[in-house]
Amino acid sequence: MKCFSHNVDAVGICKSCNKAVCITCAIDTGRGLACSENCQQDVTEINIITDKSKQLYGIGTSGKLLPTNILMYFFFAAAFLGFGTYKSISNEQPDLFLLVIGGGFLIVAALAWHRNKNLNINC
Ligand SMILES: [Zn+2]
Ligand SMILES: [Zn+2]
Structure with a gap:
């Protein structure tokens, strides 16, 4: 050229x-x-x-951390899912109670995160 x-x-x-x-x-x-x-x-x-x-x-603002409440939801989700999985394996049957609670927290976290992302657009 x-x-x-x-x-x-x-x-x-x-x-x-x-x-x-x-x-x-x-x-x-x-x-x-x-x-x-x-x-x-x-x-x-x-x-x-x-x-x-x-x-x-909000592109390229990767330095920004997630709000604390969403991190808390994810933390609880991970804790319940982790513990639920651990109990499911050790008891050789799924521990539905813990897994459902963990899944619930995960959904709440995802919803809160989604709503938070929408609120960041102020146009
Ligand atoms: Zn030239
Ligand atoms: Zn030119």
């Missing part, structure tokens, strides 16, 4: 207008290449929009 304005090999694609650019034309915005100052402005704006929509939909 050649640069759109020079007859040399392109090093990348302008993030705004998708033209191929050579090392002389390319402007590195830090997060994508631009072919001109106009495009550099566009690329910066695209990056801001991408960041904003990521925040809006």
Whole structure:
């Protein structure tokens, strides 16, 4: 692939207008290449929009921990399911009581988590 304005090999694609650019034309915005100052402005704006929509939909915020109440539900679910499984194996018959309680907690945790994810979108 050649640069759109020079007859040399392109090093990348302008993030705004998708033209191929050579090392002389390319402007590195830090997060994508631009072919001109106009495009550099566009690329910066695209990056801001991408960041904003990521925040809006909670993408890429993996550093955020789950709320404590949901963690508690998951903890109880794991405890009951774990203990239920252990008793089921040692008694050689399923301990339905513990398994059902564990399953119930798991459902509550999943519902609470789902509701919490929906509430994070404030648009
Ligand atoms: Zn461009
Ligand atoms: Zn060029």
